[in-house]
Amino acid sequence: MRRRRQSPRTDWQAQVEKVGLTFHTLENGSPYWDESAFWEFSSREIDRLEAATAEIQRLALAAGDVILDQQRLSQLGIPASAHEAIRAAWNAEPPALYGRVDLAFDGQSIKLLEYNADTPTGLVETAIAQWYWLQDCFPTSDQFNSLHEKLIAKWKDLKDYVTNPVYFSDGGSLEDRMTVEYLRDTANQAALKSLHIAMRDIGWNAAHRCFVDLDNRPIGTLFKLYPWEWMLSEPFGANALSTLPPESPLKEYGPRKDRRSWGSTLWIEPIWKMMWSNKALLAILWELNPGHELLLPAYLDGPRTMQSYVRKPLLGREGSGIAVVRDGQVIAGSLDGASQPGYVWQALAPMAESDGKTAVFGSWLVDGGPAGMGIRESSGPVTNNTSCFVPHIFR
Amino acid sequence: MRRSREVQLTLLAAFALSITGCRDERADCVDGQNRKIPDTNCQAGGAGYVGAHWIYGGSGGTNLGDAVSGGSVTRGGFGGTGGGEAGGE
Numbered sequence: 001m002r003r004r005r006q007s008p009r010t011d012w013q014a015q016v017e018k019v020g021l022t023f024h025t026l027e028n029g030s031p032y033w034d035e036s037a038f039w040e041f042s043s044r045e046i047d048r049l050e051a052a053t054a055e056i057q058r059l060a061l062a063a064g065d066v067i068l069d070q071q072r073l074s075q076l077g078i079p080a081s082a083h084e085a086i087r088a089a090w091n092a093e094p095p096a097l098y099g100r101v102d103l104a105f106d107g108q109s110i111k112l113l114e115y116n117a118d119t120p121t122g123l124v125e126t127a128i129a130q131w132y133w134l135q136d137c138f139p140t141s142d143q144f145n146s147l148h149e150k151l152i153a154k155w156k157d158l159k160d161y162v163t164n165p166v167y168f169s170d171g172g173s174l175e176d177r178m179t180v181e182y183l184r185d186t187a188n189q190a191a192l193k194s195l196h197i198a199m200r201d202i203g204w205n206a207a208h209r210c211f212v213d214l215d216n217r218p219i220g221t222l223f224k225l226y227p228w229e230w231m232l233s234e235p236f237g238a239n240a241l242s243t244l245p246p247e248s249p250l251k252e253y254g255p256r257k258d259r260r261s262w263g264s265t266l267w268i269e270p271i272w273k274m275m276w277s278n279k280a281l282l283a284i285l286w287e288l289n290p291g292h293e294l295l296l297p298a299y300l301d302g303p304r305t306m307q308s309y310v311r312k313p314l315l316g317r318e319g320s321g322i323a324v325v326r327d328g329q330v331i332a333g334s335l336d337g338a339s340q341p342g343y344v345w346q347a348l349a350p351m352a353e354s355d356g357k358t359a360v361f362g363s364w365l366v367d368g369g370p371a372g373m374g375i376r377e378s379s380g381p382v383t384n385n386t387s388c389f390v391p392h393i394f395r
Numbered sequence: 396m397r398r399s400r401e402v403q404l405t406l407l408a409a410f411a412l413s414i415t416g417c418r419d420e421r422a423d424c425v426d427g428q429n430r431k432i433p434d435t436n437c438q439a440g441g442a443g444y445v446g447a448h449w450i451y452g453g454s455g456g457t458n459l460g461d462a463v464s465g466g467s468v469t470r471g472g473f474g475g476t477g478g479g480e481a482g483g484e
Contacts, residue, residue, distance in 0.1 A: 116484050119482050119483045119484060120483065120484065121481065121483030121484060122483075170482065170483075171474055171476075171477055171481070171482045172474070173480060173481040173482070173483075175481050175483060176481045176482055176483045179483055198474060199473040199474035200449070200470070200471050200473060200474030200475070201470055201474075202470065202472070202473050202474075203468040203469065203470045204468065204469050204470075204472055205467055205468050206467045206468075206469070207467040208467075212468055216468055225482055225483050226473070226474070226482040227476075227482050230476035230477065230482060231473060233476060234472060234473055234474075234475055234476060235427075235446050235447075235448050235471075235472035235473075235475075236472030236473050239472065317480075317484045385481075
């Protein structure tokens with residue numbers, strides 16, 4: 001694998017805007033979509049990344065069972081009011097659409113950095129913008145990218161289980177809005193009807209105990225690009241739980257009438273994703289699989305004997321609250337509040353570094369299977385909301 | 396199969412050219428007892444009362460502290476976290 005430089009297409013902004021990537025430039029004017037470089041892999045390296053993603057999914061499924069069997073949801077900071085709903089959803093297996101594991105890969109070892117299981121973004125640039133870039137720049141090369149057709153296939157699988165229309169919602173940022181519109185597009189191409197509603201516009205009908213749209217029609221199925229932990233902390237959080245088993249009245253859907261345990265609202269992603277989107281998962285995975293080649297040592301009670309590690313908040317987003325320590329010295333962020341609970345301490349990973357950039361490889365899953373990759377690059381050791389997206393090829 | 400065989404974009408491309416507008420409907424920011432409070436409490440990033448939410452199409456007083464009734468549907472109980480930042484990551 002290697003990072004290669006090349007001149008961007010002369011009209012790259014127009015090219016990526018044309019396919020929906022309108023957030024291609026950061027507030028400081030530098031590109032977020034950065035096609036002045038790309039990463040080139042061998043087919044074997046892509047095979048390794050794909051296999052690693054599938055293996056991590058297998059490990060995460062086993063960890064979910066352990067978290068519930070050992071009643072460790074409180075250890076993840078998940079409010080007790082949600083525990084039974086999470087357990088019920090895990091057992092009933094309502095639809096789960098997608099996720100993204102972020103990997104460190106230096107050409108030798110692959111290590112899991114985190115699992116963005118509930119509200120992953122970077123989808124428009126991964127599935128679409130870099131695919132069209134490939135067609136323009138390297139039409140004879142290949143790309144680890146079957147996201148688009150796998151999303152459509154998954155929606156087709158769900159057609160008998162979702163209500164009509166499927167609602168799509170987000171908190172209102174441009175990136176989230178475009179991501180949701182892209183996912184709507186894939187649902188529409190699977191012949192599902194869809195509507196968008198902003199999270200703030202979702203209504204609660206107290207008389208009928210259901211969520212409603214702006215015309216007061218019941219919302220039966222809702223894809224929400226909005227974290228469960230945010231939802232549960234908001235005024236409608238308790239109402240959301242009341243639409244899920246065990247509180248929810250039973251409903252029967254689908255050709256085999258087997259949706260009864262999914263609740264009166266079908267939430268995508270399901271609430272059990274709170275177990276995986278929480279960085280405590282990293283420590284639990286290590287505890288269950290010590291020495292696994294795809295995992296880094298990680299602990300919930302401090303760095304123990306580690307001298308080089310990353311301290312991450314259990315629910316941090318886009319790199320916020322992260323501190324990086326190398327050989328006992330803080331090289332990024334701050335260790336303020338280190339004595340408080342709510343962190344995971346994870347060993348420092350060997351990262352891909354080239355041209356002064358550090359790369360993180362976001363490997364996507366659709367319906368639990370590997371589906372493609374997007375790469376984020378940073379000037380420092382922490383990936384955050386100013387890290388650039390760089391396309392890739394393999395030969 | 397790793398390659399995307401065909402990528403058709405319809406809705407997304409159209410959406411990129413048009414952003415939705417606002418709705419013309421009375422909206423009152425109220426506290427947990429449905430008493431009118433300043434709108435800033437219900438807006439993204441606002442400090443806010445606990446339980447602050449919108450009632451759309453409601454009726455009643457229009458001054459701060461007035462009771463607002465809005466049938467059995469309330470709105471604004473989601474969407475208040477993040478201060479306008481993305482919920483995706």
